[in-house]
Amino acid sequence: xxxxxxxxxxxxxxxxxxxxxxxxxxxxxxxxxxxxxxxxxxxxxxxxxxxxxxxxxxxxxxxxxxxxxxxxxxxxxxxxxxxxxxxxxxxxxxxxxxxxxxxxxxxxxxxxxxxxxxxxxxxxxxxxxxxxxxxxxxxxxxxxxxxxxxxxxxxxxxxxxxxxxxxxxxxxxxxxxxxxxxxxxxxxxxxxxxxxxxxxxxxxxxxxxxxxxxxxxxxxxxxxxxxxxxxxxxxxxxxxxxxxxxxxxxxxxxxxxxxxxxxxxxxxxxxxxxxxxxxxxxxxxxxxxxxxxxxxxxxxxxxxxxxxxxxxxxxxxxxxxxxxxxxxxxxxxxxxxxxxxxxxxxxxxxxxxxxxxxxxxxxxxxxxxxxxxxxxxxxxxxxxxxxxxxxxxxxxxxxxxxxxxxxxxxxxxxxxxxxxxxxxxxxxxxxxxxxxxxxxxxxxxxxxxxxxxxxxxxxxxxxxxxxxxxxxxxxxxxxxxxxxxxxxxxxxxxxxx
Amino acid sequence: xxxxxxxxxxxxxxxxxxxxxxxxxxxxxxxxxxxxxxxxxxxxxxxxxxxxxxxxxxxxxxxxxxxxxxxxxxxxxxxxxxxxxxxxxxxxxxxxxxxxxxxxxxxxxxxxxxxxxxxxxxxxxxxxxxxxxxxxxxxxxxxxxxxxxxxxxxxxxxxxxxxxxxxxxxxxxxxxxxxxxxxxxxxxxxxxxxxxxxxxxxxxxxxxxxxxxxxxxxxxxxxxxxxxxxxxxxxxxxxxxxxxxxxxxxxxxxxxxxxxxxxxxxxxxxxxxxxxxxxxxxxxxxxxxxxxxxxxxxxxxxxxxxxxxxxxxxxxxxxxxxxxxxxxxxxxxxxxxxxxxxxxxxx
Numbered sequence: 001x002x003x004x005x006x007x008x009x010x011x012x013x014x015x016x017x018x019x020x021x022x023x024x025x026x027x028x029x030x031x032x033x034x035x036x037x038x039x040x041x042x043x044x045x046x047x048x049x050x051x052x053x054x055x056x057x058x059x060x061x062x063x064x065x066x067x068x069x070x071x072x073x074x075x076x077x078x079x080x081x082x083x084x085x086x087x088x089x090x091x092x093x094x095x096x097x098x099x100x101x102x103x104x105x106x107x108x109x110x111x112x113x114x115x116x117x118x119x120x121x122x123x124x125x126x127x128x129x130x131x132x133x134x135x136x137x138x139x140x141x142x143x144x145x146x147x148x149x150x151x152x153x154x155x156x157x158x159x160x161x162x163x164x165x166x167x168x169x170x171x172x173x174x175x176x177x178x179x180x181x182x183x184x185x186x187x188x189x190x191x192x193x194x195x196x197x198x199x200x201x202x203x204x205x206x207x208x209x210x211x212x213x214x215x216x217x218x219x220x221x222x223x224x225x226x227x228x229x230x231x232x233x234x235x236x237x238x239x240x241x242x243x244x245x246x247x248x249x250x251x252x253x254x255x256x257x258x259x260x261x262x263x264x265x266x267x268x269x270x271x272x273x274x275x276x277x278x279x280x281x282x283x284x285x286x287x288x289x290x291x292x293x294x295x296x297x298x299x300x301x302x303x304x305x306x307x308x309x310x311x312x313x314x315x316x317x318x319x320x321x322x323x324x325x326x327x328x329x330x331x332x333x334x335x336x337x338x339x340x341x342x343x344x345x346x347x348x349x350x351x352x353x354x355x356x357x358x359x360x361x362x363x364x365x366x367x368x369x370x371x372x373x374x375x376x377x378x379x380x381x382x383x384x385x386x387x388x389x390x391x392x393x394x395x396x397x398x399x400x401x402x403x404x405x406x407x408x409x410x411x412x413x414x415x416x417x418x419x420x421x422x423x424x425x426x427x428x429x430x431x432x433x434x435x436x437x438x439x440x441x442x443x444x445x446x447x448x449x450x451x452x453x454x455x456x457x458x459x460x461x462x463x464x465x466x467x468x469x470x471x472x473x474x475x476x477x478x479x480x481x482x483x484x485x486x487x488x489x490x491x492x493x494x495x496x497x
Numbered sequence: 498x499x500x501x502x503x504x505x506x507x508x509x510x511x512x513x514x515x516x517x518x519x520x521x522x523x524x525x526x527x528x529x530x531x532x533x534x535x536x537x538x539x540x541x542x543x544x545x546x547x548x549x550x551x552x553x554x555x556x557x558x559x560x561x562x563x564x565x566x567x568x569x570x571x572x573x574x575x576x577x578x579x580x581x582x583x584x585x586x587x588x589x590x591x592x593x594x595x596x597x598x599x600x601x602x603x604x605x606x607x608x609x610x611x612x613x614x615x616x617x618x619x620x621x622x623x624x625x626x627x628x629x630x631x632x633x634x635x636x637x638x639x640x641x642x643x644x645x646x647x648x649x650x651x652x653x654x655x656x657x658x659x660x661x662x663x664x665x666x667x668x669x670x671x672x673x674x675x676x677x678x679x680x681x682x683x684x685x686x687x688x689x690x691x692x693x694x695x696x697x698x699x700x701x702x703x704x705x706x707x708x709x710x711x712x713x714x715x716x717x718x719x720x721x722x723x724x725x726x727x728x729x730x731x732x733x734x735x736x737x738x739x740x741x742x743x744x745x746x747x748x749x750x751x752x753x754x755x756x757x758x759x760x761x762x763x764x765x766x767x768x769x770x771x772x773x774x775x776x777x778x779x780x781x782x783x784x785x786x787x788x789x790x791x792x793x794x795x796x797x798x799x800x801x802x803x804x805x806x807x808x809x810x811x812x813x814x815x816x817x818x819x820x821x822x823x824x825x826x827x828x829x830x831x832x833x834x835x836x837x838x839x840x841x842x843x844x
Contacts, residue, residue: 061834061835064833065834065835067829068604071603072601072603072604074553075597075599075600076596076597076600078553078556078596079556079592079595079597080593082556082559082589082592082593082596083589083593085560085564086563086585086588086592087589088567089563089567089574089575089577089578089585090578090582090585090586090589093574093575094575096567096571096574096575096578097572097574097575098571099571100567100568100571100575100791101568101569101791101795101796102792102795104564104567104568104569104571104791105568105795105798105802107564107567107568108564108568108799108802111560111561111564112561112802112803112806112809112810114560115557115561116810116813118553118556118557119554119814119817120813122550122551122553122554122817123816123817123820123826125550125828125829126549126550126826126827126828127820127826128827128829128833129827129829129830129833130824130825130827131820131825167792175792176792177792178791178792180794180795180798410578410579410582410647411646411647412579412582412647416582416583416647424590427593427594431593431594431597431601434601434610434614435597435601438601438604438605441604441605441839442604442836444839445831445836445837445839445842446834446835446836446837448838448839449831449835449836449837450835452837
């Protein structure tokens with residue numbers, strides 16, 4: 001076994017690149033939907049609560065519309081997530097075969113949590129019309145908790161890959177004496193989990209608020225847009241400084257637990273004290289750095305609060321055990337982009353907080369709304385960057401210091417994997433394109449309805465067609481009484497139009 | 498002992514997926530055969546309404562099967578996913594097309610686009626269970642062993658193809674039986690008979706395929722064949738047959754109160770029979786349950802997590818199905834979200 005391992009370590013099988021690309025592509029796509037799966041239920045419930053508590057039709061309408069978006073988003077997220085669990089076997093059978101029983105339990109927790117989430121979300125999405133208003137609301141309250149539990153499982157598995165423990169190796173190098181609790185609560189778990197969870201809430205908050213910021217900029221300054229902006233933006237703004245501290249502590253955990261990854265993040269070549277910080281820049285394979293802004297001493301100070309802190313460099317391990325120069329540069333850029341955007345978001349949150357404290361009102365500046373409108377997209381970029389930092393920074397290890405990516409990869413021929421990558425990319429481009437198109441279409445249809453009847457979004461009176469009324473016709477052709485609505489009703493799939 | 502327990506958890510999860518997910522695949526199958534936009538309008542309306550609240554929940558069983566497999570029996574997982582690379586990869590692509598197609602069709606208001614999404618959903622509803630069934634057939638036939646590399650031989654053979662076809666026929670049967678009851682529930686009298694006839698045809702297809710499978714698999718999948726035709730494995734097979742026939746009798750007598758339960762029982766019992774027939778092997782004649790079992794500590798925790806989850810998920814699942822069958826779960830309409838017709842909408 002040891003012989004095979006060292007043999008494999010020396011060679012890079014041709015199927016490694018397509019397998020990696022396929023996993024990266026599917027994960028990078030899926031992770032864009034995760035913030036909504038984890039955080040949109042909470043934001044919607046806050047709005048829903050407000051609507052019920054204050055008998056506010058505008059808030060209720062927003063909550064209903066968000067739940068309509070949630071329905072599609074959740075469905076697409078379920079299938080891209082299912083694909084990932086297939087890919088663990090299709091692409092990395094070596095990892096699952098040897099380590100599945102050590103770190104798989106996290107996925108077990110996730111699967112059950114996700115089960116519960118799927119059930120509750122179905123009840124929530126389809127309960128609007130017939131359940132009693134408060135019953136409907138309370139049935140959905142556990143939703144954010146199930147999302148947190150699901151994230152717990154996934155991050156437990158990922159953090160184990162980063163700082164594996166909870167087992168001993170026998171003479172063949174196979175894991176024995178598995179201790180599940182140790183395998184779930186690994187050293188990097190806490191930092192990674194909270195950083196991830198808050199990132200999800202932040203991203204969902206800024207993105208939802210961004211939609212209404214655009215409307216605000218286009219002159220739609222009614223209560224509907226104001227509420228739709230304020231609730232998610234406030235959630236995100238409160239979390240932004242918290243996230244900054246969590247990110248800092250996560251980076252310090254990496255410094256202690258995965259020093260080589262930290263060296264890649266900060267492109268540190270030689271182990272040294274008084275290490276300078278590089279903002280961006282490129283690491284060359286001889287250890288020199290091109291471009292970038294150099295700040296003396298700062299890296300040591302950030303890592304250990306004093307200039308004399310010793311930072312481990314990439315050259316402290318053999319070249320085959322660390323990310324190469326290109327990978328390190330990618331990690332470094334991803335990390336710096338994430339930190340930069342995070343810092344800018346703090347300024348945005350402070351701006352908002354300042355205006356709110358002084359005048360109990362949104363900032364008046366158009367520039368504020370311009371920034372708010374792009375904050376959501378910027379957050380998605382940071383999510384991708386954070387994920388790249390974690391995953392590329394671990395190279396060449398799939399299980400840090402225990403198994404290389406090349407040992408875990410499938411035997412399937414490279415040609416098949418490239419074909420599969422092509423098919424999956426085509427399918428995902430279509431699916432995500434269609435998903436976006438459907439969302440934009442829904443927005444257009446809502447805007448047309450609102451413009452036809454401005455009272456529906458500003459007026460104090462409840463809507464004429466309350467969702468909690470008696471059940472419509474069995475063949476739902478009758479339920480077309482929306483104000484200014486010329487079309488068939490939403491559930492008139494086949495029967496009515 | 499613990500490994501056997503976890504193996505049964507896995508078999509039961511597969512049975513649950515075959516029944517719950519299978520019903521949805523069956524609905525997709527009938528969506529495919531429903532005809533053009535005009536002719537297929539009412540069946541499709543019913544399929545959308547019946548499936549929408551529960552299909553995501555039904556899909557999660559599959560994820561649970563995979564998780565139990567790699568946590569409880571990592572060697573099995575590695576062997577299956579290595580040997581059956583292509584059918585499983587195709588099933589995964591099918592799952593994406595199916596889920597996305599179904600989810601995106603609902604809010605779309607243009608006929609041309611609805612057709613595209615509907616086609617993706619319906620075709621994938623045929624392809625996915627076929628490949629999943631073929632993979633299961635390959636395992637049952639003993640064509641997968643630890644170290645088997647990805648070959649077409651593992652799944653492109655009579656046993657696998659027949660199992661795949663049987664899976665499709667069984668899902669069509671389940672789907673039609675459930676849609677019968679759903680049609681009643683939604684007061685769509687005409688659709689009751691529509692799906693009743695289809696359920697009977699689907700059952701006939703299952704019977705024919707099973708009869709064809711008997712001689713074909715006799716030598717090809719000898720171990721499981723023996724297990725299914727004698728000893729403890731035979732009992733659930735007979736019971737499944739009884740349940741299947743009972744479903745047909747009830748359908749013929751237009752008595753729909755119990756058809757859903759009997760049809761589900763017949764499919765679940767077949768999966769259980771397969772589990773019994775394959776004992777003590779996970780991969781017939783090459784890998785036993787105890788050989789494939791993961792670390793004892795992990796299995797114990799997997800059992801604990803499963804028990805906790807059953808306590809948490811069970812009541813929620815019952816609530817969901819109850820609300821669904823009582824007709825409490827309804828999609829939001831355009832009037833609820835305040836949506837108007839946009840330029841180009843024609844549906």
